[in-house]
Amino acid sequence: MPIVIKHLSFTYSANTPYEKKALKNINLEINEGDFLGIIGHTGSGKSTFIQHINGLIKPQQGEVEIFDLKLTPAKKPKVNLRDLRSKVGMVFQYPEYQLFADTVEKDVAFGPKNLGLSAEEVAKRVKTAIEMVGLDYEAVKDRAPFELSGGQKRRVAIAGIIAMQPKVLILDEPTAGLDPYGKEQILNLIKYLKTHCSPTIIVISHDIDEITRFANRIVVFNDAQIAYDEPMQQLFKHSRQLQKMGLDIPRAVKVVNNLRARGVDLGDDIVTAEDLLKAIIARYNEKHSAQIDEGACVFDMYDFSQKWLTSEEREELGLIPKSEEVPKAQSKTRKPNKKTKPRKTKDEEGKE
Amino acid sequence: MAVLLDNVTYSYNINDTHRIDAVKQLSLHIEEGTFVALVGHNGSGKSTLAKLLNGLLMPTSGEVKIFGKSTLDPNNIYEIRKNVGMVFQNPDNQMIASIVEDDVAFGPENLGIERDEIIRRVEWALSKVDMLEYRKRTPFKMSGGQKQRLAIAGVLAIKPKILVLDESTAMLDPQGRSEVLKVAHELNKQDGITVIHITHFMEEALDADRLIVMNDGRISFDGTPREVFKHYEELKTIKLAVPWETQMAISLHKAGIDMGEGIVNEEELVEKLCQLL
Numbered sequence: 261m262p263i264v265i266k267h268l269s270f271t272y273s274a275n276t277p278y279e280k281k282a283l284k285n286i287n288l289e290i291n292e293g294d295f296l297g298i299i300g301h302t303g304s305g306k307s308t309f310i311q312h313i314n315g316l317i318k319p320q321q322g323e324v325e326i327f328d329l330k331l332t333p334a335k336k337p338k339v340n341l342r343d344l345r346s347k348v349g350m351v352f353q354y355p356e357y358q359l360f361a362d363t364v365e366k367d368v369a370f371g372p373k374n375l376g377l378s379a380e381e382v383a384k385r386v387k388t389a390i391e392m393v394g395l396d397y398e399a400v401k402d403r404a405p406f407e408l409s410g411g412q413k414r415r416v417a418i419a420g421i422i423a424m425q426p427k428v429l430i431l432d433e434p435t436a437g438l439d440p441y442g443k444e445q446i447l448n449l450i451k452y453l454k455t456h457c458s459p460t461i462i463v464i465s466h467d468i469d470e471i472t473r474f475a476n477r478i479v480v481f482n483d484a485q486i487a488y489d490e491p492m493q494q495l496f497k498h499s500r501q502l503q504k505m506g507l508d509i510p511r512a513v514k515v516v517n518n519l520r521a522r523g524v525d526l527g528d529d530i531v532t533a534e535d536l537l538k539a540i541i542a543r544y545n546e547k548h549s550a551q552i553d554e555g556a557c558v559f560d561m562y563d564f565s566q567k568w569l570t571s572e573e574r575e576e577l578g579l580i581p582k583s584e585e586v587p588k589a590q591s592k593t594r595k596p597n598k599k600t601k602p603r604k605t606k607d608e609e610g611k612e
Numbered sequence: 613m614a615v616l617l618d619n620v621t622y623s624y625n626i627n628d629t630h631r632i633d634a635v636k637q638l639s640l641h642i643e644e645g646t647f648v649a650l651v652g653h654n655g656s657g658k659s660t661l662a663k664l665l666n667g668l669l670m671p672t673s674g675e676v677k678i679f680g681k682s683t684l685d686p687n688n689i690y691e692i693r694k695n696v697g698m699v700f701q702n703p704d705n706q707m708i709a710s711i712v713e714d715d716v717a718f719g720p721e722n723l724g725i726e727r728d729e730i731i732r733r734v735e736w737a738l739s740k741v742d743m744l745e746y747r748k749r750t751p752f753k754m755s756g757g758q759k760q761r762l763a764i765a766g767v768l769a770i771k772p773k774i775l776v777l778d779e780s781t782a783m784l785d786p787q788g789r790s791e792v793l794k795v796a797h798e799l800n801k802q803d804g805i806t807v808i809h810i811t812h813f814m815e816e817a818l819d820a821d822r823l824i825v826m827n828d829g830r831i832s833f834d835g836t837p838r839e840v841f842k843h844y845e846e847l848k849t850i851k852l853a854v855p856w857e858t859q860m861a862i863s864l865h866k867a868g869i870d871m872g873e874g875i876v877n878e879e880e881l882v883e884k885l886c887q888l889l
Contacts (some may be wrong), residue, residue, distance in 0.1 A: 301787065302785055365675065409655065440853045469856070490664060533856070537867075541866060557867035559860070560859075
């Protein structure tokens with residue numbers, strides 16, 4: 261059992277007029293291999309909770325056990341936080357705001373360097389991490405992170421965490437602020453990391469349709485407590501209560517509930533778009549004696565190839581020659597910079 | 613005509629030899645009182661377009677006119693900025709005062725409006741965004757949705773005729789997002805304010821009068837949301853997605869179930885499925 265939380269409570273600004281109970285007697289066991297989704301409206305305690313898991317907040321009451329490390333309110337024995345953070349990696353909201361180094365390579369190397377690894381090992385991990393997030397190591401390593409697009413910056417930030425090869429990876433709103441395509445890329449990346457890097461993943465998200473695409477278990481925070489802890493397929497039996505808490509339910513569940521209210525019952529194990537498609541086709545086949553193959557039907561929201569780099573991004577990174585509109589006339593008339601390499605690339609994101 | 617763009621190009625200088633045209637020879641008219649949703653992926657030029665509307669950026673070539681006045685003429689800028697109110701993405705970056713009503717009063721105070729009128733405007737603006745009860749509170753501990761509504765109130769106090777929401781919902785949770793959208797639609801319907809809502813969430817465009825899709829500095833589609841969603845294949849190729857319910861109908865249709873055309877929301881999808889199942 262990698263993570264065991266017992267009777268955890270936390271209060272902000274205790275004994276002041278601003279006192280706020282953020283966690284009340286939380287008990288939770290997170291298993292190795294869990295793909296855990298955490299939901300809850302703003303202020304429900306979920307962020308305070310995850311900050312306990314990698315030792316950013318010390319428990320005030322109760323205890324947090326992570327692998328063989330035990331965090332308690334007691335001052336002694338002292339817990340090796342470096343050891344803890346090498347095991348539990350945390351990707352904050354808008355992690356690209358935390359990029360600071362002047363090259364991508366240095367930024368990603370910061371974490372593993374601080375773990376005290378050999379230079380050789382650091383270099384190896386940095387290369388692996390950058391490639392793992394779907395960027396071309398040779399093309400990006402010497403570039404300033406700020407030249408990259410928003411989605412690319414976020415991937416660099418994630419690379420910085422996975423370079424520490426954490427066994428548990430926590431991501432807080434990993435797709436916030438990205439466009440649909442950028443979101444899709446990050447979601448695919450998270451799934452990839454689950455099998456290739458961190459076997460236990462915890463994701464906080466407001467977008468329930470996003471969470472249901474990968475989580476196998478969902479924990480719902482409400483009013484500083486855990487309201488539900490259910491396998492993903494089971495959670496939405498409580499849709500009415502979830503909606504009362506001001507939480508969204510998956511769109512497929514909404515459709516199923518509406519259909520049921522109008523006398524069409526498709527069953528109650530439908531959560532994702534794919535589930536709904538299959539159930540509708542099965543019902544349609546039955547009613548109209550049709551023979552539509554449910555396997556042939558896909559919910560392809562985006563035209564998204566599994567490759568994380570689009571041809572544009574490859575162009576941007578100089579991996580393939582730019583197809584057109586190289587301002588040749590201009591570059592002939594002006595002298596190229598003598599010492600610095602001419603920049604082939606451009607950061608459209610920041611300039612939008 | 614509230615907004616007129618005539619063959620507008622805007623280029624950023626990348627370095628000595630490189631320029632990017634973020635907006636390319638774009639022409640556009642927006643009638644007063646329209647609710648326009650402007651959608652495009654990151655880097656499509658939509659935010660550049662927004663900044664051209666109130667003279668934060670000047671066109672490299674072409675002309676932008678707001679109620680007939682060009683942004684190129686420095687004499688017009690004051691009036692244009694009064695007419696075009698902008699709310700940006702990050703709710704935490706737009707607060708300047710520590711008390712809600714002071715924050716809203718900042719705009720009209722700077723216009724030299726007299727005190728009684730400022731008080732009236734602050735009250736009006738706060739009630740418009742349903743925040744009047746928070747007038748004596750501090751904005752810093754509010755939710756993202758509340759902060760963005762407050763930012764809208766701050767803009768409203770200047771009495772703009774055009775409200776530009778530049779990805780103002782992008783950083784909000786679903787509840788905050790619907791709060792802000794509701795306020796924007798009310799202002800459009802009740803007060804006739806022209807709204808230009810920039811977003812990359814297609815479903816936020818559903819209730820707009822007009823949906824403009826941008827790609828690569830140009831307009832790819834311009835029409836009612838229903839018309840534009842018919843081009844779902846092309847929308848995918850420019851990194852956008854149609855609303856979930858539309859995609860559901862399309863997937864079923866492709867599989868061989870006749871879903872008809874034009875399903876854009878849950879109600880329509882459920883209605884159609886009831887007929888079929």
